[in-house]
Amino acid sequence: xxxxxxxxxxxxxxxxxxxxxxxxxxxxxxxxxxxxxxxxxxxxxxxxxxxxxxxxxxxxxxxxxxxxxxxxxxxxxxxxxxxxxxxxxxxxxxxxxxxxxxxxxxxxxxxxxxxxxxxxxxxxxxxxxxxxxxxxxxxxxxxxxxxxxxxxxxxxxxxxxxxxxxxxxxxxxxxxxxxxxxxxxxxxxxxxxxxxxxxxxxxxxxxxxxxxxxxxxxxxxxxxxxxxxxxxxxxxxxxxxxxxxxxxxxxxxxxxxxxxxxxxxxxxxxxxxxxxxxxxxxxxxxxxxxxxxxxxxxxxxxxxxxxxxxxxxxxxxxxxxxxxxxxxxxxxxxxxxxxxxxxxxxxxxxxxxxxxxxxxxxxxxxxxxxxxxxxxxxxxxxxxxxxxxxxxxxxxxxxxxxx
Numbered sequence: 001x002x003x004x005x006x007x008x009x010x011x012x013x014x015x016x017x018x019x020x021x022x023x024x025x026x027x028x029x030x031x032x033x034x035x036x037x038x039x040x041x042x043x044x045x046x047x048x049x050x051x052x053x054x055x056x057x058x059x060x061x062x063x064x065x066x067x068x069x070x071x072x073x074x075x076x077x078x079x080x081x082x083x084x085x086x087x088x089x090x091x092x093x094x095x096x097x098x099x100x101x102x103x104x105x106x107x108x109x110x111x112x113x114x115x116x117x118x119x120x121x122x123x124x125x126x127x128x129x130x131x132x133x134x135x136x137x138x139x140x141x142x143x144x145x146x147x148x149x150x151x152x153x154x155x156x157x158x159x160x161x162x163x164x165x166x167x168x169x170x171x172x173x174x175x176x177x178x179x180x181x182x183x184x185x186x187x188x189x190x191x192x193x194x195x196x197x198x199x200x201x202x203x204x205x206x207x208x209x210x211x212x213x214x215x216x217x218x219x220x221x222x223x224x225x226x227x228x229x230x231x232x233x234x235x236x237x238x239x240x241x242x243x244x245x246x247x248x249x250x251x252x253x254x255x256x257x258x259x260x261x262x263x264x265x266x267x268x269x270x271x272x273x274x275x276x277x278x279x280x281x282x283x284x285x286x287x288x289x290x291x292x293x294x295x296x297x298x299x300x301x302x303x304x305x306x307x308x309x310x311x312x313x314x315x316x317x318x319x320x321x322x323x324x325x326x327x328x329x330x331x332x333x334x335x336x337x338x339x340x341x342x343x344x345x346x347x348x349x350x351x352x353x354x355x356x357x358x359x360x361x362x363x364x365x366x367x368x369x370x371x372x373x374x375x376x377x378x379x380x381x382x383x384x385x386x387x388x389x390x391x392x393x394x395x396x397x398x399x400x401x402x403x
Contacts, residue, residue, distance in 0.1 A: 001228070003221060003377055004369075006031075007285075010217040011369055013209035014131045015201070016048030016252045021107065024129050028110055028246060031224065037231050039112045044259040046107040046249045047100035054091055055198030057099050058084055062191035065155065066184045072172075074163035081155045092300040095258045109256045112227045112244040120239040121274055123388060124344075125226070126257065126335050127219035127281040128250030131212025134363035135200025138332075144190075144197045145299065151190050158184060211368045218285025218372060219350070220246055222380045235385045239393040241274070250335050257335035261342050268342030276344055277310055279384070280336035283350030283359070285377040288327070290318050293348040295331035296340055303331065307345035314347065317386045321379070327352045329359075351376050 009027065014020040032039050061080045068077035090096040110129075134141065161180050165171040196203075211217075223244045229235050230242060247256030261267060280296075292311050297303035315326045329352070336346040351373070353359060361367060 001225065003225065004372070004374055006224075007213065007218055007221050007372060007377070008369055010129075010221060011211040011213040013133065013206075014129070014212060015133065015209075016046055016107070016130055016249055021130055021248065025108060025110065025248065028129065028220070028224070032110075032112070032227070035228050035231065037112060037227055039110055042109040042111060042256075042260060042263065043106055044108070044249075044255065045104045046252065046255055047097055047104050048107075048249070048252055049103045050091060050100035050252050050255075052199035052202050053099040053102060054087065055195040055200075057087055058191050058198070059195040062188055066188050069158050069162055069180065069184045072162045072165050074159045074166070077162060078156075078159045081152070081159070085152065088300055091253065093298050093302060095253060095255065100253075107248040107256075109248060109260055110246040111260075112246075114227075114230050114237060114242040116237060116239055116241060118239065119241040119274055120393065121391065122241040122243060122272065122276045123391075124243040124245060124276065124278040124339075125223055125281065125384065126245040126247060126278065127223050127284075128216045128247045128256065128335060129220050130248050130251050131210050131215065131217070131367075132251035132363050133201050133204050133208065133210045133365075135196045135203065137360055137364050137366075138362050139360045141197045144193050147190065148194075148300075151187055154183060154187055158187070208365055210363055210365060213368050214283050214286045214371050215362045215367055216250070216282060216284075218377055218380075219281035219283070222281060222284050222377060222384065225381045226384055229381070229385060236389050238389065238391055240388060240391050242388065245335075247335055254333070254335055254337055258338045261338040261344075265342050265344070267338070268344075272344065277307065278336060278339045278344055278346040279310070279314070279387070280334050280339075280346060280348040281350065281380075282332065282334045282348055283353065283362070284380045285373060286351045286353045286371050287356045287373050287376065288352035288354040288358075289324055290322075290380075290383065291327035291329050291350055291352045293329050293331045293336075296336040296346070296348055297331055297333055298337055299333045302341070304337070304340035306336070306340075306347045310345055310347040313390060314349065314383075314387055317390055318383055321383060321386065351380075 014024045061084050065077050065080040087098050249255030295303050295305050336348045339346045
């Protein structure tokens with residue numbers, strides 16, 4: 001099996017709105033069939049233009065907000081801001097369709113399972129097979145994202161000014177009006193940046209598309225290779241059930257992982273049949289040391305800490321193989337989030353990209369085959385297999401989801 005040839009096949013722009021997404025799913029199915037690996041498909045509705053529709057709604061509502069502030073209409077201005085917050089909370093925090101319900105299509109998660117008699121635990125490994133191209137990369141967009149609370153407070157203060165200015169004549173003097181206009185203009189400019197972050201991909205031509213080699217093609221490849229090794233008996237799974245979840249729609253709101261957790265665990269209201277833990281692969285296969293993230297967030301308000309027991313176990317395996325401790329990063333947005341929200345111990349891992357672009361350059365044309373590190377891809381397979389084998393068949397494991 002030539003891993004790099006397979007990776008090159010996976011490395012095509014495959015965003016949710018592209019036919020290439022379905023073609024990639026078909027390629028994965030054909031590969032698994034050729035390897036005689038059983039799998040199931042989990043079909044769901046992908047709201048593939050969620051980010052564009054949210055960005056456009058923010059831009060429209062922000063323009064209305066500015067108009068209402070300039071006309072000193074505080075209630076309509078407040079309603080416009082409240083509509084933005086409500087939309088983001090429903091769409092981003094809870095994956096409840098609002099504007100994103102306007103455009104949908106069927107897509108599927110691909111699930112590979114390996115079960116053993118009298119399993120003591122289940123280990124789930126996940127990676128997403130869709131890609132994304134953005135106007136800004138991960139690092140650049142964080143500057144926009146982190147300023148949302150500040151501009152939300154600014155909007156509320158401007159609503160307060162409009163309310164008081166209708167009652168206090170001195171607040172309608174030119175210095176106060178000019179200040180309000182400038183602050184309103186700064187917010188509208190911010191809304192433009194937010195649109196460029198969320199919906200800017202609609203403005204990108206075909207020559208600027210990300211190939212998604214590292215985010216997250218190489219991670220998918222690692223899990224496929226591991227599934228083949230398990231099927232062919234090269235991995236001792238002990239008394240662990242193994243589930244490999246290849247998700248669609250991670251780049252458009254974690255849709256695939258959210259759907260899996262909703263269907264299987266009712267978002268945490270149904271307890272797993274046995275202790276369960278998840279490893280989410282993000283950015284596996286580029287240069288650098290293996291990292292783990294201390295937390296995972298929705299991208300808006302909620303954030304959950306990664307499981308420290310999983311981190312300790314994987315770090316021990318990695319250090320035993322390489323002599324180096326894992327790199328620790330603060331967090332990110334990925335498919336571990338809905339599992340953590342449902343109370344399932346989870347950990348996100350990848351390679352830190354050093355030397356090189358580090359965590360920058362993703363969602364852009366820089367994420368291509370030149371970024372792939374064959375040695376790290378092969379090592380990624382081995383470390384996950386050693387991680388599986390690190391669970392000895394002992395009764396103590398039955399008392400902890402991640403131990």
